[in-house]
Amino acid sequence: MRAVLLRGPEQIELADIEEPELVEGSVIVAIDRCGIGGSDVEAFLDGKLPAGAWFGHEWVGQVVEVGAGLPDRFVGEVVVGAVPPPCGQCRPCRAGYGSHCRLVLEMIVGADPLASKHGAFAEAIRVDARRVQRLPEGIDVNDAALSEPAAVAVHAVERSGVGLGDVVVVIGAGTIGLLVAELSRLAGAAQVGAVDPEPARRELVCDLGSDAAFAPGEGIGRWLSQTGHGLGADVVFDCSGSDEALGSAVREVRRGGTVVAVGVSSRKSPSPSAKLIEREVTLRASLGYTIADVQRALALMADDRLRVSRIYQSETVGLGEVGSVIERLAASGRAELKSLVQP
Numbered sequence: 001m002r003a004v005l006l007r008g009p010e011q012i013e014l015a016d017i018e019e020p021e022l023v024e025g026s027v028i029v030a031i032d033r034c035g036i037g038g039s040d041v042e043a044f045l046d047g048k049l050p051a052g053a054w055f056g057h058e059w060v061g062q063v064v065e066v067g068a069g070l071p072d073r074f075v076g077e078v079v080v081g082a083v084p085p086p087c088g089q090c091r092p093c094r095a096g097y098g099s100h101c102r103l104v105l106e107m108i109v110g111a112d113p114l115a116s117k118h119g120a121f122a123e124a125i126r127v128d129a130r131r132v133q134r135l136p137e138g139i140d141v142n143d144a145a146l147s148e149p150a151a152v153a154v155h156a157v158e159r160s161g162v163g164l165g166d167v168v169v170v171i172g173a174g175t176i177g178l179l180v181a182e183l184s185r186l187a188g189a190a191q192v193g194a195v196d197p198e199p200a201r202r203e204l205v206c207d208l209g210s211d212a213a214f215a216p217g218e219g220i221g222r223w224l225s226q227t228g229h230g231l232g233a234d235v236v237f238d239c240s241g242s243d244e245a246l247g248s249a250v251r252e253v254r255r256g257g258t259v260v261a262v263g264v265s266s267r268k269s270p271s272p273s274a275k276l277i278e279r280e281v282t283l284r285a286s287l288g289y290t291i292a293d294v295q296r297a298l299a300l301m302a303d304d305r306l307r308v309s310r311i312y313q314s315e316t317v318g319l320g321e322v323g324s325v326i327e328r329l330a331a332s333g334r335a336e337l338k339s340l341v342q343p
């Protein structure tokens with residue numbers, strides 16, 4: 001079968017490889033769609049992966065084979081790639097901190113010992129059966145490929161404590177930022193403002209329900225002074241991953257407010273700021289997501305409350321185009337929307 005493999009820094013190969021073989025506790029999934037995300041572009045530039053099945057991890061597909069010990073009824077189910085429930089065995093789990101389960105945190109970055117060495121830019125993938133989440137009725141297959149970033153956004157908004165009537169600022173209107181803006185509104189925010197250097201992304205975040213969007217350093221401060229209580233944002237999400245953005249997040253949040261740094265990988269190291277203390281700001285970090293976040297994201301997508309279809313390009317690309325799309329994304333920054341791969 002065909003699979004797109006990362007061979008080194010800026011080296012992508014469309015290869016003919018062996019079909020994945022079943023092992024106990026695993027399922028084989030025929031991939032219908034796989035989103036190209038920012039972390040795929042990072043991996044392309046570095047030539048390194050945090051773990052095996054990472055390059056292409058935003059996938060949806062159909063279970064075609066199940067390993068020993070798993071019921072045959074799983075065959076034919078449409079599933080998305082997720083994380084397992086807490087294992088109950090590791091030290092954090094035994095101490096009662098299932099939300100920090102080591103197995104879950106490892107599987108978020110694709111460290112799945114049962115998984116194929118390649119990711120889901122492929123016709124099929126083998127994964128640990130505990131990592132698949134059945135798709136509810138009523139979600140388009142393209143939309144379903146956004147379930148992983150949607151779960152990351154659900155996790156961040158849950159962590160933030162955004163509530164009724166809040167003023168929210170979202171820095172970075174990439175895929176995660178767009179979803180965080182939508183979900184903040186669903187969580188009860190009265191006003192949502194966004195910051196992004198790309199005009200097209202500023203327009204899109206407003207189309208999806210935000211009230212205003214600004215280029216970095218242009219106007220968000222004035223907007224906040226004229227919005228709600230005028231004291232600044234109750235909650236600021238940094239979805240950009242840059243230290244400068246974290247600095248501006250601390251300036252835009254009101255005294256006593258909350259800043260949430262959103263991420264999946266642990267690559268970024270936000271520099272701590274004395275401003276945090278001076279302004280008595282709560283800084284929350286949000287890492288990845290849990291199986292419960294996936295279920296919430298899918299439920300919101302199934303009844304059309306969380307709209308994801310504007311966040312990806314409607315034309316899918318084939319496996320042969322993955323390399324050129326990622327090269328283009330690496331060269332041009334993030335002007336274009338997410339592409340979905342249809343093997």
Ligand SMILES: [Zn+2]
Binds near residue numbers: 088092094
């Ligand atoms: Zn555990």
